[in-house]
Amino acid sequence: xxxxxxxxxxxxxxxVLTYEQDRYGYExxxxxxxxxxxxxxxxxxxxxxxxxxxxxxxxxxxxxxxxSRKYYKLTETGETYMREMMAEWSRFSEGVDEIIMEVMKA
Amino acid sequence: xxxxxLEFLVKLERLLEGIPDSERKEIMSDFETHFEEARxxxxxxxxIVRSLGSVQSIADEIIEQYRPHAAPSGGSGEEKPESGxxxxxxxxxxxxxxxxxxxHSSPERDLAYGHVxxxxxxxxxxTDMADVFTESYDGDTFAYRFDSSDPEQYEVIEEISHxxxxxxxxxxxxxxxxxxxxxxSAGADLHVRVPQSFRGSMRLHSNSGDVKLRYLQNExxxxxxxxxxxxxxxxxxxxxxxxxxxxxxxxxxxxxxxxEAEALxxxxxxxxxxxxxxxxKSTSGDMELEDVEAGELVMELLSGDxxxxxxxxxxxSCSTASGDVKLVRIAADVExxxxxxxxxxxxxxxxxxxxxxxxxxxxxxxxxxxxxxxxNVAGSIDARLASxxxxxxxxxxxxxxxxxxxxxxxxRRKGSDGFFEGGIGEGxxxxxxxxxxxxxxxxxx
Numbered sequence: 001x002x003x004x005x006x007x008x009x010x011x012x013x014x015x016v017l018t019y020e021q022d023r024y025g026y027e028x029x030x031x032x033x034x035x036x037x038x039x040x041x042x043x044x045x046x047x048x049x050x051x052x053x054x055x056x057x058x059x060x061x062x063x064x065x066x067x068s069r070k071y072y073k074l075t076e077t078g079e080t081y082m083r084e085m086m087a088e089w090s091r092f093s094e095g096v097d098e099i100i101m102e103v104m105k106a
Numbered sequence: 107x108x109x110x111x112l113e114f115l116v117k118l119e120r121l122l123e124g125i126p127d128s129e130r131k132e133i134m135s136d137f138e139t140h141f142e143e144a145r146x147x148x149x150x151x152x153x154i155v156r157s158l159g160s161v162q163s164i165a166d167e168i169i170e171q172y173r174p175h176a177a178p179s180g181g182s183g184e185e186k187p188e189s190g191x192x193x194x195x196x197x198x199x200x201x202x203x204x205x206x207x208x209x210h211s212s213p214e215r216d217l218a219y220g221h222v223x224x225x226x227x228x229x230x231x232x233t234d235m236a237d238v239f240t241e242s243y244d245g246d247t248f249a250y251r252f253d254s255s256d257p258e259q260y261e262v263i264e265e266i267s268h269x270x271x272x273x274x275x276x277x278x279x280x281x282x283x284x285x286x287x288x289x290x291s292a293g294a295d296l297h298v299r300v301p302q303s304f305r306g307s308m309r310l311h312s313n314s315g316d317v318k319l320r321y322l323q324n325e326x327x328x329x330x331x332x333x334x335x336x337x338x339x340x341x342x343x344x345x346x347x348x349x350x351x352x353x354x355x356x357x358x359x360x361x362x363x364x365x366e367a368e369a370l371x372x373x374x375x376x377x378x379x380x381x382x383x384x385x386x387k388s389t390s391g392d393m394e395l396e397d398v399e400a401g402e403l404v405m406e407l408l409s410g411d412x413x414x415x416x417x418x419x420x421x422x423s424c425s426t427a428s429g430d431v432k433l434v435r436i437a438a439d440v441e442x443x444x445x446x447x448x449x450x451x452x453x454x455x456x457x458x459x460x461x462x463x464x465x466x467x468x469x470x471x472x473x474x475x476x477x478x479x480x481x482n483v484a485g486s487i488d489a490r491l492a493s494x495x496x497x498x499x500x501x502x503x504x505x506x507x508x509x510x511x512x513x514x515x516x517x518r519r520k521g522s523d524g525f526f527e528g529g530i531g532e533g534x535x536x537x538x539x540x541x542x543x544x545x546x547x548x549x550x551x
Contacts, residue, residue, distance in 0.1 A: 039160065041161070052171065
């Protein structure tokens, strides 16, 4: 898969998952790697970049099992950004679907 | 902690050297947590490292964010990038402690910090005229005990500054004592207990006194001993650097990611030690290695002797100026060079390259020994071939000396005075022995 394309898609997944609720790093990595083959390690730079760009704020919370966890919370800017990306994604995937349908029906 | 995990973390930390300290620490802790969490899910470190992907590409992505132009705009406020330059935590000499408010702190006060071990990412131990004993224990705070028959002579300062634990033992050098302290010093012991959870970097600087470390698991450890011995046992360290000026260095039952050890005038001994990469240096001391595993191993000696028994690895090289070299039972590709020392090798499983200028070379070549290139200039070469060798090609030359071959089954293809080319059977590894001014003796057991 094209690298830039994959990055964008992963970014969107992460944004959507945190929109649902605050999530900690490993949880996000785990949820994503269940669906796609990704180098898990590159998820952390991604989370970091989104944080630096102001789409996430972070806080630490004790976990019952192990070390305390860093949670990512979607900020308002983050939510706006997520909606923009979702709209773009829909346009894109609808376009792809249409082409596939046109060809495969014929 | 497994080697894979250590290696991953150490490599990542190294690659991120250029970014501000606080950022790097946060990233490291993200990854440390990832390991812990994934372990909870029942994964092995090997699986975790594999699914994390390439360390280089992770680091590249992070560094990308620190490029000019890629600077974050309108950040969340959580990040406080420091000046772009990395603050070197230690001065080269190690004596300049960058701590403005060195205050006395009682152990009680330290306990008030709570889970100190988890919040502390670095530890500095500095001593003068005291022996230091450092080991990990089953607790979560750093703790120390200081014993001296004349404690008045010493000043002990313990402090926690941000995420760094500091302890410093100083001799009160006043008046004549300042000059004669080495005579009047009563001697002292400093015991430092390190919480088991501590994985950060530690630096230990002893001006005079021995240093002993046990049961440590650190990302990084830097030991500097000016006059005294250093020993480290049963530890697992990502990156270990030891500099000993006049004392000996001893390592036993240890696992290292990267090991750099230098003994200026003392000896260096290792037993049951594994490292991904090791670089050992000594100026006038000897090196004694037994049961050592190292992917890459470089041993540099000047006038001391080198003695290695039972080693495993990939690429090994050693060099001496005037010391002798003895290598026995090594499974690795080995290169040995000496200017004026003698070189003796036995039971090498791998290729062998020996380069000597004026010493003598003795080598026992077994059925597992690969290609051998043995070169001498002004010394003899004695080669003993194992009787179990069925295939081998031999080239031997003694330009100004005698060439004697006492090997049954050896068939000659070419030859003249002082030169032989032939082999046992067809094919097999090439053994080339050549000297200019000296004899070459080859015999089969």
